[in-house]
Amino acid sequence: MARLLQAPPKFNPSEWDIANKMQRASTESQKSSSERTIAESQRLLDEVEKTTRKTQSDVNKKIEQRREEIKFWKQELDNKLEQIVHETEVLLSFKTRLEKSLESCEEPLIVAQKCLLNRQRRAGIDLVHDEVEQELVKEVEVLQGVIALLGRTLEQTNEQISFVSPEDWIDFSNVNVEKAEKQRNNSLALRALIDGILSQTANDMRKQCEAVNVAFRSRVKEVKDAKHKLETLLAMRQCATHPSTGFVKVMDEIASQEKNIAALKKAIADKEGPVKVAQTRLEARNHRPSVELCYDTVQYKLISEVQEITKNIQRLKDTLAQAETELKGLSRRQLSLEEEIQVKENTLYIDEVLCMQMRESVYIKNF
Numbered sequence: 001m002a003r004l005l006q007a008p009p010k011f012n013p014s015e016w017d018i019a020n021k022m023q024r025a026s027t028e029s030q031k032s033s034s035e036r037t038i039a040e041s042q043r044l045l046d047e048v049e050k051t052t053r054k055t056q057s058d059v060n061k062k063i064e065q066r067r068e069e070i071k072f073w074k075q076e077l078d079n080k081l082e083q084i085v086h087e088t089e090v091l092l093s094f095k096t097r098l099e100k101s102l103e104s105c106e107e108p109l110i111v112a113q114k115c116l117l118n119r120q121r122r123a124g125i126d127l128v129h130d131e132v133e134q135e136l137v138k139e140v141e142v143l144q145g146v147i148a149l150l151g152r153t154l155e156q157t158n159e160q161i162s163f164v165s166p167e168d169w170i171d172f173s174n175v176n177v178e179k180a181e182k183q184r185n186n187s188l189a190l191r192a193l194i195d196g197i198l199s200q201t202a203n204d205m206r207k208q209c210e211a212v213n214v215a216f217r218s219r220v221k222e223v224k225d226a227k228h229k230l231e232t233l234l235a236m237r238q239c240a241t242h243p244s245t246g247f248v249k250v251m252d253e254i255a256s257q258e259k260n261i262a263a264l265k266k267a268i269a270d271k272e273g274p275v276k277v278a279q280t281r282l283e284a285r286n287h288r289p290s291v292e293l294c295y296d297t298v299q300y301k302l303i304s305e306v307q308e309i310t311k312n313i314q315r316l317k318d319t320l321a322q323a324e325t326e327l328k329g330l331s332r333r334q335l336s337l338e339e340e341i342q343v344k345e346n347t348l349y350i351d352e353v354l355c356m357q358m359r360e361s362v363y364i365k366n367f
Contacts, residue, residue: 080181087187088161094194095157101198101367102150108205108362109143112136112212115355124340126223126347135208135215142208146201153197160190198367206364213359220352227344234337250334257327264320268313275309 116136120127160183234250 080184083184087184091157091161091187091191094191095154095161097198097367098150098154098157098194101201102147102154104365104367105143105147105150105205108209108364109140109147111358111362112139112143114358115212116140118350118354121350122343122347124343126343130215130219132212132215132219132351135212139208139212142204146205149197149201153194157190157194160187202364202366209359209362209364213356216351216356216359220348220356223344223347223351227341227348230337230341230344234334234341250330250337254327254330254334257323257330261320261323261327264316264323268316268320271309271313271316275306275313279306 116133119133119136122128
C-alpha cells in the first residue's frame with residue numbers, strides 16, 4: 001500500500017530544459033517538415049494544375065483540329081457527293097439521249113431496207129445496181145454501224161452510272177474523295193465522248209441520207225429522161241381514142257405502111273386484069289390461019305406486055321413482102337418500146353412514189 005502511494009520520480013531542471021528544448025526542436029522540425037510538405041504540395045498542385053491545363057489545352061486543340069479535319073473531309077465528301085449526284089443525273093440525261101438516238105435509227109434503217117426490197121421489183125434492164133442502190137447499201141451499212149456504236153456507248157454509260165452511284169460514297173475518306181473525283185472525271189470524259197458520237201453519227205446519217213436522196217432524184221431524172229426519149233420514139237402525142245395505149249408517130253408509120261401494103265396489093269390485083277387481057281389476046285392470035293400466024297409487031301408487043309406486067313407484078317409482090325416484113329418489125333418495135341416504157345413507169349413508181357415518199361418521213365435530228 002505504501003508502494004502504491006509512492007510519489008513519482010522528479011526530474012531536475014536541466015532535464016526539464018533539455019526536455020523542453022527537445023520538444024521545441026521536435027516541434028520546429030515537424031513544423032518545418034510540414035511547411036516543406038505544404039510548399040511541395042502547393043508546388044505540386046500548381047504543377048499539376050498547369051500540366052493539366054496544358055494537357056487539356058493540347059487535347060482541346062487536337063480535338064478541334066480533328067473536328068476541323070472531319071468537317072473538311074465531310075465537306076469534301078459532301079461536295080463530291082453533290083458533284084457525283086449531279087454528274088449521275090447529267091449522265092442519265094446523256095443515257096436518255098443515247099437511247100432516243102438509238103431508237104431514232106430504227107425507222108431510217110427500216111426505210112432503207114424497204115427501199116432496197118422495193119427496188120428488187122424493178123423489171124428488165126432497169127434492175128440495175130445503180131448509184132441509188134450503192135448509196136442505199138451504204139446507208140444500211142452506216143446505220144448498222146451507228147446502231148452498233150451507240151449500243152456499245154450505251155453499255156459503257158450504264159457501267160459508268162453503276163460506278164458513280166451515290167451509295168458508294170457513304171464512308172468519308174480521302175480514298176473515296178479521290179475515287180469520286182476519278183469517276184467524275186471519267187463521267188465527264190464519257191459525256192464528251194457521247195456528245196461527239198451523237199453529233200458525228202447524226203452528221204453521218206444526215207450526210208448519207210442526203211446522198212441517197214440526191215441519188216434518188218438523179219436516178220428519177222435519168223429514168224424520166226429515158227422514158228421521155230422512148231416516148232419520143234413512139235411520139236409524145238397519144239391517140240385521142242385510146243390515150244393510154246396508142247402513140248401517133250409509130251402508129252402513123254404503121255398506118256402508112258399498112259396503106260402502102262394495101263396499095264401494093266391493089267396494084268397487084270389491078271395488074272391481074274391487064275395480064276389476063278394480054279394473055280387472052282395472045283391465045284386468040286394463036287388461032288390465026290396460015291401465014292397470018294406470024295410474029296408480027298403486035299405479037300411482039302403482046303408478048304412484051306405480058307412479060308412486063310408479069311415482071312412488074314413480081315416486083316410488086318417482092319416489095320409487098322418487104323413492106324409486110326417492115327410492118328411486122330414496126331409492130332415488134334412498138335411493143336418493145338411500150339414494154340420498155342412500162343418498165344420505166346414501174347421503176348418511177350418504185351423510186352419516186354414508194355421509196356422517195358417513204359423517205360420523206362425520215363428526219364435525222366440531234367439528241
